[in-house]
Amino acid sequence: MLDLELSKPDPRQSARDYVYDMLRDNIIRLKLKPGQPLSENELAAKLRISRTPIREALARLSQEQLLEVLPQRGTYVSLIDLDQVEEARFVREQLEPAVARAACERFASDHLVQLEMNVLLFEKFVGEKNYAKLFGLDIQFHETLFAGGGKERTWKIVNAMNAHLSRIRMLSLASEFNWSTIVAQHRAIVEAISGRNPDEAERIMKEHVTLILQDQEALVRKFEGFFKPR
Amino acid sequence: MLDLELSKPDPRQSARDYVYDMLRDNIIRLKLKPGQPLSENELAAKLRISRTPIREALARLSQEQLLEVLPQRGTYVSLIDLDQVEEARFVREQLEPAVARAACERFASDHLVQLEMNVLLFEKFVGEKNYAKLFGLDIQFHETLFAGGGKERTWKIVNAMNAHLSRIRMLSLASEFNWSTIVAQHRAIVEAISGRNPDEAERIMKEHVTLILQDQEALVRKFEGFFKPR
């Protein structure tokens, strides 16, 4: 059975983009399980649109390794690939601190305001233990950091590579109990940027991205079928 | 008029992938000029296949910012965007030295052989001033470096971001007269890796990727219509 979290289609965006956004969100949020089969026809019927825009969305998701398309056999949600998670971590460890440092030289003021707002909201939801909101805010924080320094394209690829890690975090949303550490680091980073302290910004960000998921092995055991064997 | 460099279609790969590879190569090598319009129908007629796989290839190239698709208006080869070139340089400055360092810890031996072969060929073609071959070998060198350390996905995104810079280099192929510096650095990097000297590998690679195109401003003036105004 196909159970999708549908958002209202925006008439400004094409059917292809709608399908892409909707499916990606469902994959990241694990509404679609790793390994689960998807049928183009079934999607077309469910969404009441033709296969063409669906195919184009699926092709893009396959390109980003969130789907596996086997010709004449089927399309499946990719299993979580720990190698890919490791590689994403490597990329982030290089790029995020450098972006934080660069942000101390040049950063759009409106984006700085956005960062401060983000931290405030973050602290609010930490208190409320609203993990879903925290998850979204965390991603938004980093996106804003990249955008403020004019590195939107860099963010897009970092975000794309991070998809498999995002799913692991989704598995452990409730048990990811270091939200307060995360928000403290976010706050410190914002302060370092507004105070134009590049060494500090870089150092904290480096710590931040090396914050490791404590219980990764336990998760792999618990949700064995979701992971690609290696 | 549409003048494409066609390679023989490989029956193993899908029509979509064939079109993608062929068009990307033609764009990078400037056989297709920046700003030039492309028509799906014209491509379909020329390649004797239907619009569907062509559309899917165009969508991917658009995603990678090598094409600009304006709904109901037309599809155009992207102008060279200097902002994007700058951002690609930023990403490479972070990732390439880190990859070179990591390669000193762990590197597949067959890829090391490939690197040595690459340098030998490189030196041969420097002597022969075969710039087209040098261009290809240069890209291959970096690809092999990433692959040897198990960072194929990272290479893919670096390569994708680098497309606009590649076109600038293509504009100045003949006048890019520092090929001997480039090959010397390549050789030094290979030696640092096989000698497991991470500091040296990282340092040389950092120099290598900051090697700047001397005459960029002159190129922008000479080929003004190829560049996105900023």
Added chain:
DNA sequence: CTCCGCATACTTGTATACAAGTAATACAAG
């Protein structure tokens, strides 16, 4: 000569029909 309006020939977006290949299942033979 200038400018406005409409017809027309494009463009890409979407829908649908057909082709080709895979997997599973029912069924018969041993």
Added chain:
DNA sequence: CTTGTATTACTTGTATACAAGTATGCGGAG
């Protein structure tokens, strides 16, 4: 019961038809 085979119902890949929007050029009005 086991095994091999053929049928059938899927899958994705490709081709084509239609829809909707845009630019261009021609012709007439002012």
